[in-house]
Structures are given as C-alpha cells and as structure tokens.
Amino acid sequence: xxxxxxxxxxxxxxxxxxxxxxxxxxxxxxxxxxxxxxxxxxxxxxxxxxxxxxxxxxxxxxxxxxxxxxxxxxxxxxxxxxxxxxxxxxxxxxxxxxxxxxxxxxxxxxxxxxxxxxxxxxxxxxxxxxxxxxxxxxxxxxxxxxxxxxxxxxxxxxxxxxxxxxxxxxxxxxxxxxxxxxxxxxxxxxxxxxxxxxxxxxxxxxxxxxxxxxxxxxxxxxxxxxxxxxxxxxxxxxxxxxxxxxxxxxxxxxxxxxxxxxxxxxxxxxxxxxxxxxxxxxxxxxxxxxxxx
Ligand code: KMH
Ligand code: ZN
Numbered sequence: 001x002x003x004x005x006x007x008x009x010x011x012x013x014x015x016x017x018x019x020x021x022x023x024x025x026x027x028x029x030x031x032x033x034x035x036x037x038x039x040x041x042x043x044x045x046x047x048x049x050x051x052x053x054x055x056x057x058x059x060x061x062x063x064x065x066x067x068x069x070x071x072x073x074x075x076x077x078x079x080x081x082x083x084x085x086x087x088x089x090x091x092x093x094x095x096x097x098x099x100x101x102x103x104x105x106x107x108x109x110x111x112x113x114x115x116x117x118x119x120x121x122x123x124x125x126x127x128x129x130x131x132x133x134x135x136x137x138x139x140x141x142x143x144x145x146x147x148x149x150x151x152x153x154x155x156x157x158x159x160x161x162x163x164x165x166x167x168x169x170x171x172x173x174x175x176x177x178x179x180x181x182x183x184x185x186x187x188x189x190x191x192x193x194x195x196x197x198x199x200x201x202x203x204x205x206x207x208x209x210x211x212x213x214x215x216x217x218x219x220x221x222x223x224x225x226x227x228x229x230x231x232x233x234x235x236x237x238x239x240x241x242x243x244x245x246x247x248x249x250x251x252x253x254x255x256x257x258x259x260x261x262x263x264x265x266x267x268x269x270x271x272x273x274x275x276x277x278x279x280x281x282x283x284x285x286x287x288x289x290x291x292x293x
Pocket of ligand 1: 117
C-alpha cells in the first residue's frame with residue numbers, strides 16, 4: 001500500500017466559470033475580490049489557489065492582461081501556489097486556453113479528455129492536450145492533471161508515456177467528481193481512479209455539489225488531498241448557501257486535522273509538487289508591457 005502523506009494539500013477553487021455573479025453575490029470575480037479571498041483562504045489553511053478569471057461584467061474570460069493582474073494581486077496578498085485554469089469556460093477557444101499560460105503561473109490545470117458538462121461539452125482533443133502539456137513544460141509550469149473520468153487517467157498515462165515527465169518531475173492529479181456527464185462522486189469511482197494512477201503520483205479530489213463531503217472524506221481516507229471552493233460547491237449544508245470560500249477551506253482543514261494530516265503550508269506544497277521554492281518563484285509579467293514584474 002502506498003505511504004499515507006503526513007499532511008494534506010488544500011486547494012481552493014474560488015470562482016469557476018459556470019456560476020453567475022448575479023445569482024451568487026459572494027462569488028469572488030474582481031481582482032480585489034480574488035486577492036481578498038486568496039488571503040482569507042490561506043489563513044484558513046489553503047496552499048494552492050486554482051484561478052478562473054472574470055471580465056468587468058463578471059463574465060468568464062481568459063484575457064491575458066486580466067490574468068497577469070489577478071496573479072500579481074494574489075501574489076502581493078499571499079504566498080499561495082498560483083495555478084491558472086487552462087480549462088476556462090466551455091466556450092473558450094484552444095488558442096485562448098494556450099495563451100493564458102503566458103501569465104506566469106506556478107502551475108496550470110490540464111484536463112485529460114473531453115467530457116459532457118451538463119448540457120454542454122468540455123472539449124479536450126488529444127492533440128490539444130499534448131500541446132498544452134508541452135507548452136507548460138517549455139514555460140516551466142507544473143501541470144495538475146484534471147481527471148473527470150476513468151478514461152482521463154488512461155489519457156494521462158498515454159501522455160506521460162509519449163512525452164515523459166512534467167516540469168518538476170512529479171505527477172499530481174485532481175479527480176473532479178460528480179460533474180453531470182463525468183464520473184460519479186462515489187467512493188467506488190475514486191478507488192478505481194486511484195488504483196490506475198502511476199506509482200509515485202499524488203492526487204486531490206473534489207466532489208461537485210452534494211458529493212463534496214463524501215468525496216472529501218473518501219479522499220482523506222485514501223491518502224489523497226482535497227480541493228474545495230465555490231467553483232464546485234455553492235451549498236454548505238442542505239438549505240444553507242456557502243457564505244464564502246474561506247468557510248469551505250476551514251471545514252476541509254478541520255477534517256484534515258481530524259485525520260491527523262494537517263494542512264500543508266504553501267512552501268510544503270511547492271516541495272511536494274516539485275515546484276521551485278518561494279525565492280525562485282516565477283514572476284508575473286507586467287500587465288501592460290509583458291516585462292517581468
Ligand atoms: N470550467 C470547466 C469547463 C479547469 O479549470 O481546468 C473547466 C474547468 C477545468 O474548470
Ligand atoms: Zn476550474
């Protein structure tokens with residue numbers, strides 16, 4: 001049996017691309033809201049932030065200037081590991097999803113297959129997955145493999161087999177469970193994915209909607225890590241909307257401590273993920289000139 005890690009990597013996914021600000025006023029969408037959320041979530045125990053961007057009208061965007069601005073503000077406010085979403089929204093083009101890598105993140109999500117996404121389709125062709133992977137490595141960005149289904153594990157293995165290890169040399173995945181069209185948020189599905197991961201890989205899991213708590217508990221008991229946030233969950237308990245992202249992180253941190261695997265600090269997370277330590281972090285290129293800030 002794989003060794004159970006001593007600590008728990010807590011990732012917060014505060015915004016996502018699917019929820020409208022008008023429906024959920026507590027959703028952080030502006031750069032200032034993102035930075036304030038990041039600060040509160042680090043205080044609550046998060047080590048990584050998974051960033052989706054919104055434009056001035058709170059609509060999803062992959063605008064590079066907005067990405068640089070957001071990353072700079074989060075880095076100013078925290079020392080969280082900053083992971084940009086390369087998934088964006090289902091409507092985003094492949095070129096825009098590649099271009100956002102130029103924002104200078106520590107890491108980026110990399111979805112390993114197409115998946116039905118409610119009434120939409122989240123498209124991830126094999127050739128595009130390869131391109132994202134190679135461009136991340138060229139830019140010294142550590143990928144987090146986003147796996148929405150068991151077949152995505154197979155695609156990740158094919159990618160590693162064909163192209164070799166990612167930047168940093170460590171494979172870390174995030175099992176995204178309970179999306180309508182993806183794998184269910186069940187312990188059986190989690191166990192099937194974990195059994196198929198390569199030796200030495202680590203994983204987080206997140207259960208969408210009402211699968212949040214069962215998947216958090218299942219992941220902790222399987223030696224995994226945890227992602228929480230308003231990208232995935234808008235209800236804290238039946239009939240009780242989420243107040244803010246920090247309370248989701250607080251609950252996850254409490255459960256991690258109960259499991260005697262307390263939250264990792266951002267620097268411990270960097271070490272686990274094969275990232276450069278704080279002193280050598282990538283810098284965010286300036287929003288206006290593209291020069292290193
Ligand atoms: N918003 C979803 C279509 C990622 O961030 O990489 C894609 C997503 C995955 O959230
Ligand atoms: Zn995302």
